[in-house]
Amino acid sequence: MPQEPPNDGMSRRELFKLIGLTAGSAAMYQAMTSLGYAAESGYKGPIKLEGDPKGASVLILGAGLAGLTAALELRQAGYKVKVLEFNSRAGGRNWSLRGGDTYTELGGATQKCEFDEGLYLNPGPWRIPYHHNGLLDYCKRLGVKLEPFQQLNHNAFLHSSKAFGGKPQRIRAFKTDFQGHTSELLAKVVKKGQLDDVVTKEDREVLLQALRSWGALDKDYTYKAGDLTAEFRGYDKDPGGGLGAEPVPGQIIGLSDIVQSRLWRSLTSFALYEFQTTMFQPVGGMGRIGEAFAKQVGDLITYNARVTKIDQNDKGVTVTYEDAKRPGAMQTASADWCVCTIPLTILSQIDIKVGAAMQAAIGAVPYASSVKVGLQFKRRFWEEDELIFGGISYTDLPIRQISYPSTDYNTTGKGVLLGCYTWDGANSYEFTAMSPEERIKRVVEYGTQIHPQYAREFENGISVAWHRSPFTLGCAGDWTDEGRKQHYDNLCQIDGRIVLAGEHASYIPAWQEGAILSSLDAIGRLHKRVLQG
Amino acid sequence: MRFGVFLMSLSVLATTSIALAEPPAATLSPGFKFTEQTGETLYANVCQACHMSKGEGAVGAGRYPALANNESLKAGGYPIYAVLHGQKGMSPFGRMLSDDQVVAVVNYVRTHFGNNYTDAVTAQDVKDAR
Incomplete structure (x- = not known):
């Protein structure tokens, strides 16, 4: 994300x-x-909706993770539940594109995914932090098998088109050198006593020891190329066996080059709490979660339902919808209560009867722009040629990152890379404005600067630009602090018989955990209201 | 292929009559902000993402309004506001565009796609609306 x-x-x-x-x-x-x-995410274990709802009915709008969670739990609690979904599948942004799938974006371009069996692109969410315990619990309960997602691979690349002559740098080498140089600098000033006003005498010696250990400094507190630093940053020639097996340590990168390259910016992508190990992905694609939910509650879902109006009075809620496959065929569905998970980009255009405060909140949240492109290659050259097993390379090129598959390691055969993942910024809109074929073409050209093998090994690709997604019109809620202050509570409160849920109604927007926690909070409050009569 | 000339440099485009006959190349700006300067290139690389190549808009679960033959564009202040601050499904672009870029794209949209509002907006109008 x-x-x-x-x-x-x-x-x-x-x-x-x-x-x-x-x-x-x-x-x-x-x-x-x-x-x-x-x-912490705030998940407190399976929700307990105790008390008899006495046959009350709930209409859920949207069968993404928020809607599916609500459907599962409310039916369990004794509600009559019905779900309306725009797409012809469940899951929403929880979605994997696999060989044989087709996807038609706004504007009408249809792509057919030509990936080989077992290969996929997760156009939306693709990794699960270990502390998203709500989502993890549903995976456990629904039998969705997980495997580790590699966020940090020390052998992946940091790349800048403006530094090191465009030559990609191994994360392990760059990170070690960055750490080494800064430790050396800090050790220097500590030794000179220039930090004596903030570092006590007792701490001083220990701090120097720590810097030496942390920065791989020699006995003189100097960071320089040699056997010691090679143990951290890797070798020009790895130690081997037999004759001629002696290792050759590499040269270190100078401090000025490190600083000016700005490659250090990407290191935060590994340090942030939301990206720390262990991260997970479902075996077979993120879409396995939505599919597992649909096995439980699929019988409640009406697909291809395009909601056009949401009305309520003191007795119940009536929703008008159109069969998306047969435009003009309008139908209505009624219930005592409504959980609406429709993305705000769309809900803001729907005639919905709620108070002015919620109405204003619905119209106040812009959606982030994001583009992903999946590329199938004839062979797993990143593993075979470059020893990159999973993880992410970051670049200043418009593609921003290349992510290597966190599955099927060390096998022969084809593989799919995430060849581009933009998040906001000019390039996201610029890629979106292109045709799908043009996006893929440009992404392959840029990727070739990092992996020249692209030119020979590329087979086919598929791209999803979220602002052209017919079911979301954008990627995810992009709250500003001011917007949240003004509108967030109004968005989340129950308005008459309607409550909203989704990642947009959470403090972890764009994450599936946000959708689930928002949904659990919404149905918990709704249930209380129902029991109050 | 629509963007068949994208490898050609701008100087080549400017001096080659054949290239000039081609549609403008798709741009990928080097930073967070858009670098396209003309109304035409801004439209083709930014607005077109949602409002489509002929300003026809699109319909899914929600819709992107057509900009073609759109009477809401009559008052120049409205598109300026929408571009800067966004509204509903539309993203705000104020942080990603200069006043002059907003002027260029608003005037372009107001005089193309069947729109003929010739009272051009100015950089001052944009500045005042920020």
């Missing part, structure tokens, strides 16, 4: 980065906590 804009404008993440760089990770964590980012 989110990446930071590469320059301009201080996003929340830019701010964290700055705090992290100038004050260290403890200060960063403290800042994040006080801004509400790093708290």
